[in-house]
Amino acid sequence: MQPDELEAALRDIGARRYHRLHPFHHLLHSGKCTKGQVQAWALNRYYYQAMIPIKDASLIARCEDSAIRREWRSRLVDHDGDMDGEGGIARWLKLTDGLGLDRDEVTSLKGLLPGTRFAVDAYVRFVREKTLLEAIASSLTELFSPVIISERMDGMLSNYDFVTRETLSYFDKRPPQAARDSDFALDYVKRHARTPDAQGLVLAALEFKCSVLWSMLDALHHAYVDPKHVPPGAFVPKDQ
Helix, strand or coil: CCCCHHHHHHHHHHHHHHHHHCHHHHHHHHCCCHHHHHHHHHHHHHHHHHHHHHHHHHHHHHHCCHHHHHHHHHHHHHHCCCCCHHHHHHHHHHHHHHCCCCCCHHHHHCCCCCHHHHHHHHHHHHHHHHHHHHHHHHHHEEEEEEEEHHHHHHHHHHHHCCCCCCCCCCCHHHHHHHHHHHHHHHHHHHHHHHHHHHHHHHHHHHHHHHHHHHHHHHHHHHHHCCCCCCCCCCCCCCCC
């Protein structure tokens, strides 16, 4: 494929496989989740947010190109901030605080669904173990995140009286960050995936990442929607 054809193929994967299509997100964004289900989503998603800088640091650690390292380290600052209380992880904890979850319980990970842990850990291992091209390609779900963030902000603010704009402050900063990051990753992939084999790896990497995000919602839906099967030790909402 020519570079533009590769981009079209990547965007087609997002159109078919991105987790904005998952039934749980339709419930979440349309106001059909209980507060407990929203709490469970935020608590489980925290693990993903917390592991993103670890994933990114592992990519930087094995990257020999200083230009890529400089570009990629902005992602660490986005999530960790320059000091305590800053960055995406801190803003996500404002979300869990605003939903009435105990911060120590959230960060302890005691209530995490096994499916969430397995999916996120698989993503971290993928980035550590696969080629740099595949690792960078797996981040391209950010191409599609601005749409889901817009849907989430509009839907949750309109439908839940326990959610405020301040509660959702994490999402205010993400669209420009995601656009910057996905522009870089897409350009890198289009320049470096020039053989059929390399392009196949890139497409498979994005499919894998979409599956990670999808399986996290599968775990939530199975545990907290219908039928409800909360695994032993996992978070149990008060309205469950």
